[in-house]
Amino acid sequence: MMSGKLSYPEFLTWVYNELKGHQYGGVFCFNRPIIFLRDPDLIKTITVKDFEYFTDHLTIIKEEEDVLWGKGIFNLQGQRWKDMRSILSPAFTSTKMKTMFHLVSQCGKQLIDFLDNCCNNHIPEKTCKVEKEGGLLVVELKDLLTRYSNDVIATSAFGIGVDSLKKPSNEFYLMGKEATNFRLYVWMGYSVFPKLMQMLNIDLIPKKVKNFFRALIKNTMVTRERDGIERPDLIQMLMQTYKSRIQDDKMPLSKRKMDDDDLIAQAFLFFVAGFESTATAMCFSCHQIGVYPEIESKLQQEIDKVMRESGGNITYEAINSMKYLDMVISETLRLFPPTGAMDRVCIKPYTLQADPPLDMKPGDGLWIPIYAVHQDPENFPDPEKFDPERFNDENKHNIKPSTYIPFGIGPRICIGSRFALMETKILLVYLLHHFNLKVVSKTPNPVKIKKHGFIMVIEGGFWMGLEKRNQSRNML
């Protein structure tokens, strides 16, 4: 994989297939032996039933290696992770999503305004990857949707409104791109030889990016505190929790302690964790919808109906009532899970009850190959087919437990899954209500995943044509 012969999904599938007939096997990540789980029951045992032996991620960046990254919940271990998870979870409930729905919808409307302007020949120069071809607007979806995703996180996690479509070179967008521009070798280096990387003074995330985000969050907190500003966003929720813990004298002091860096690290992590993965999920959804016109038209019928009933002002409840929309997104996340694999580390002696049993010691690592599990014909017949009907009311109960895991599984499951789904649904509703997605000459079909990196990026880009729909007809 490091030499670019195999893409990340291909690598996972190759190991998975080599281990056919076994519940688990072993691989080396450089000098480190890793257990590669294959069997869904074992995956469940490790991540759910015996979670107390495997509470932590294997590949983590420690606080002393990078404070901003190391204090983020993804990297926290044991009790510290547990405490932080209980602080953050209330910020991601359905009720909280409902309060943020309006902020995200604004970004959806902003995107449609931008595309409408482009249709009217107001394509900003040297900005986004948008072209005109006959009656179609041809867009590179990754570029377009990364900007949408950026604006969504900016408004809902950092409390600032930016328009990365109209102002493509805004500092927040540029810094965000740099923050999420994972250099594979630097990441591998930090996960295998962290001390060496520090000695060589190679930063995981460039200093100027860290300073930018730190100053931004700090200033927002100071301004809100000073001027009594309240806004229904994640930063507000974190600030409230922070305050209530400090004031809670029933809680032991050690648990109450949470400094500015703790708070800044979480907001930063939401950005890094949510920006690329959600944009990737949205790109694959749009690509598949465009490639299958019959799926597109069925989805548009559902969307138009809900739009008509709500007079064009969709609500959180309305979006969540759309079954076919949910099925299309679920199938996209099955076929193209943005996070190909996840990991765990053993924290106390444990015997894996498998064939053969395996004694594990603290520090032993495990990989769970999400992509390969989703592609196994024993879990999903005809796995390469894009078929949303797998998730209809009749069929979804037949999906074997622990075989559909795009957001992970167990107490450490993705904390932002509700948010990611809401953001993706809002995008698809607005986009498909106003436009038809059309395959053009530059649309890759079938898609080929790039050979370098852990992120699911496709060769040639997600080019897709957009055809304006007749609005008055859609609302009839």
Ligand code: HEM
């Ligand atoms: C389609 C989009 C997304 C996908 C596919 C995804 C997937 C994942 C996966 C597979 C994990 C590891 C879970 C495990 O180890 O069991 C994870 C963890 C995490 N995700 Fe997401 N994610 C997405 C969007 C988001 C968003 C929008 C946010 C924040 C707003 C977010 C925040 C996090 C955090 C903080 C963790 C670490 C949780 C912990 O360690 O307790 N993710 N995500």
